[in-house]
Amino acid sequence: MMIKNSEFIISAVNPSQYPTDNRVEIAFVGRSNAGKSSLINTITNRRKLAKTSGTPGKTRLINFFLINDEFYFVDLPGYGFAKVSKKEQEKWGGMMEKYLINRPQLKTIVLLVDSRHKPTQDDVHMYEWIKHYGYEAVIVATKSDKIKRSEFKKNEKIIKETLKFRGDDKFIFFSSLNKAGKEELTEMLISDI
Known part of the structure; x- marks a missing residue:
């Protein structure tokens, strides 16, 4: 299946x-600088569908994008990096939690981590939370254009070990810059909708 419109x-x-139309939803979570909006724009072939910014923390609301008139991509506020007050971060956390816990339409959660670094404690908590609530998880290691080919296996191992990756989850390297992983990720997300 291809993404024809969004x-x-x-x-x-x-x-x-x-x-309120009960269509399936796929949510995207990750640190404020993980590249959620860029990833959504890349796989939908729309440069400005999701707002991107050089300043982490641009996404402050839960944004719903209708894909192929069939299902939603849901862009959630980033965590852990944005230069906002503690109070504002707590507000985002509550808003995200309400969505993630009480949304029967939510099928898959895509967790973005930076392929160059070991996942943060926030990333680990988010992964544990995804598994605790029984969601299918897709781990996307972003910014893969910034690491050498020879580092892929080592970095994948570090990411999986840090998260305590479960075998039934999916993992993929991705780059919004050179579109590496775009086709595979799109197929992974929408093949069984």
Whole structure:
């Protein structure tokens, strides 16, 4: 299946604003600088569908994008890096938790980690949370254009060991810059919708 069309539907703060059409949802989570918006733009072939910025923490709401008139990509606020107050971060956390715990339409959670670095404690907590609530997890190691080919295996091992990766989850390297991993990731996400 290819992504033929994508459109922004709504930015939500609370459940009363979420779409009510019961379509399947795939959520994207990760640190504020992990590249969620860039990834969404790359796999939908839309440069400005999701807002990107040089300043981490641009996504402050839960953004719903309708894909192929069939399902949603959901861009969640980033964690751990944005230069915002503790109070604002707690507000984002509560908003995300409400969405992630009470959303039966949510099928898969895509966790973005930086391929160059060992996952942070926040990444580990997010992965544990995904598994605790029984979601399918897809781990995407972003910015893979910034590491050497010879480092891929070593970095994959570090990421999987740090997260205590479960065998039923999926892992892929990805680059928004050179589009490496784009086709495989798209297939991975939408093949069984």
